Amino acid sequence: MSQFPVLHGLRIHPMFHQLIDEEITPGTSISTDFFFQTLAHLVERYTAEHVKLLQLRDQYQDQIHRWLAPTPNNERPSRSPAETEAFLRQIGYLLPEVETFQIGTSGVDPEIASVAGPQLVVPVNNARYALNAANARWKSLYDAFYGTDVVEDTGPLARGSKFNQARAERVFEEVARLLDRFCPLQQGSHNDIQEIRLESASTPSARLLFLLKDGQTTELIDANQWRGLQKEGDTNRPSAVLLRQNGLHFEIQIDPHHPVGACHQAGIKDVLAEAALTTIQDFEDSVAAVDAEDKVLVYRNWSQLMRGNLSCTFLKEGRKVNRYLASDREYEAPDGVPFSLPGRSLLLARNVGIHMFTDTVTLEDGSEIPEGILDLLVTALAATHDLKGSGALRNSRTGSIYVVKPKMHGPDEVALNIRLFTEVENALDLPPNTLKIGIMDEERRTTVNLKTCIQAAQDRIVFINTGFLDRTGDEIHTSMDAGPMLPKPEIKREPFMTAYEDWNVDVGLECGFPHRAQIGKGMWAMPDEMKAMLETKDDHPRAGANCAWVPSPTGATLHALHYHEVDVFARQEELAGRTRASLADILTPPLLPAGRQLTPSEVQCELENNIQGILGYVVRWIDQGIGCSKIPDIHNTGLMEDRATLRISSQHVANWLYHGIVKTEQVEDTLRQVAAIVDQQNAGDPQYRPMAPNFDNNCAFQAARELIFNGQSVANGYTEPTLHKWRREAKRRSPSKT
Secondary structure, X not given: OOOOOEEOOEEEOHHHHHHHHHHHOOOOOOOHHHHHHHXXXXXXXXXXXXXXXXHHHHHHHHHHHHHHOOOOOOOOOOOOHHHHHHHHHHHOOOOOOOOOOOOOOOOOOHHHHOOOOOEEEEEOOOHHHHHHHHOOOEEEHHHHHHOOOOOOOOHHHOOOOOXXXXXXXXXXXXXXXXXXXXXXXXXXXXXXXXXXXXXXXXXXXXXXXXXXXOOOEEOEOOHHHEEEEEEOOOOOOEEEEEEEEOOXXXXXXXXXXXXXXXXXXXXXXXXXXXXXXXXXXXXXOOOOOOOHHHHHHHXXXXXXXXXXXXXXXXXXXXXXXXXXXXOOEEEEOOOOOEEEEOOOOEEEEEOOOOOOEEEEEEEOOOOEEEHHHHHHHHHHHHHHXXXXXXXXXXXXXXXXXXXXXXXXOOHHHHHHHHHHHHHHHHHHOOOOOOEEEEEEEOOHHHHHOHHHHHHHOOOOEEEEEEOHHHHHHHHHHHOHHHOOEOOHHHHOOOHHHHHHHHHHHHHHHHOOOOOOOEEEEOOOOOOOOHHHHHHHOOHHHHOOOOEEEEOOHHHHHHHHHHHHHOOHHHHHHHHOOOOOOOHHHHXXXXXXXXXOOOOHHHHHHHHHHHHHHHHHHHHHHHHHOOOOEEEEOOOOOEEEEOHHHHHHHHHHHHHHHHOOOOOHHHHHHHHHHHHHHHHHHOOOOXXXXXXXXXXXXXXXXXXXXXXXXXXXXXXXXXXHHHHHHHHHHHHHHOHHHO
């Protein structure tokens, strides 16, 4: 510890001090000493408030526990929604609703304020994934259709290691049909195009003409959909044509000499879709960052994203690939005026919640400091490079820094973060409200007080969203004493979930979010099931959400089609007058109905599914530091898992254990049996360390046990305390392998 520099009463990990001193402060007006002076001030002023608010969470949970606890006769009280509401108001959990107001957020980039589209969430500590997501603004529809189950994958159309021309021709047809729907021609179909050409007119604008198979020449029904083009060298021939629908673009790329273009009758080598408009670069649920070494990687990648110089090199199919941030896209408008469009997704940073503390910087006595304070200060300082325009690429074109805050319980916690935002702005000499906030509506106390939460951030707020998994995990933990929960697949169909999803949209619309801020929906969790996603995820824009999470750039490419189909802002106008969703439904937990007896087979099947997800995720988190990955379920269907999915699965088993649906011995046996299955599923991973048969000495297995058996007692059912403890232990035991 003596090697750790001490500044302003803070003991600083040398790696972190070096990062700040050599990589982040240079080029800003902030010195390293002033950075740590500011951090010391924030820690001194706000740590006690963090602790107080965390204690308040525990107090509320204890009061709810005692209110739901069985009577002396061991009878569990049945609490109606009206009784629940009255009780929660009495203890201060549910606050009086504020008067109607409109948010005043300004200086927001159009990707958030005025265009609806997909949103990616990506672990920022993985440079390759971070770059893939940032570059997912423009993606190939041909690749998305050819490489997924959206196009039939059997017989002559089956994917294989070699190029399948029959499949490619089907892709050409399917993409042309999409263009027929979204950018129709006056005559014929995009499938009939033989040539795309320009014809000068007597007006300042050129005309975009389409020559069809039958010799006809036609144009777009709506000529205004043609927004620009790129030309082939010094000729007047288009090499790319830019079309727009609902604020989103398609780019038709023409090159008959390209291997794909040579297969297309009009030489169209690709159709790009404007896909991931925004990306959350995640410091939190999808990241395993338990110490200074991990946090430095998180902060370095974010800093380089803000400078525009993040890059990575990796091997793909045996060849070396270098990846960088994409440049902006250059076009010529129909009237000949050049313009550009952003080449990258607009980036937001998701910092950790107030319940997290870090040893990256400690007090001199070794006490850890609130990690969210450190996240915010580093996030903002690194982003000043973007605001100054010191790099070749820009993120925000309006001079804003976007910070998403998770795991907040009610308006007092929102207000704490807003005060921190103001302090950081003042310290870094940023204009007021440069720092914008996204509120994740994933805890019940935030849901029922959402309007008041928004009011606390009304001049900074740019984002609210719903997240089924964390919200369900919190619901199970909060209502642990109310009774056993339904099987997990049934929970999402319960009235409380529909009401929660609608309530979030209703409140956002009431508070003036349209054309100022995002209303978001949660993740599609099956990255290999793209056909199902394309068939069903239009529910999100139809629900009034102007962004929704997708698991991959390919998912973003396909989900973008829903925003061509649905005019979200018109849909929001339709929804604005409806009656707000039912608070009574929100306050009705998804309990197993009295008298319903689950069969032993149903119980065991649910237990195995939950434990499969827990073990499959935890073993990679603990042993390899992977915070988000595609985990095979018990049926070998790949599901995206992060700490939110872990929270609901571990809480669900803990709930059934608490209420006697499953027994301790049954859980222990299932853990051991499923661990062997997970070992088999990961047998091809050279980095994987099997859990069986040495269960007692395996950190990952013990972490999974603890998540379940301590699930009732851990604060709010959060998984971080257990994961961090066992990940640190795994690194201590085998530092060279983690």
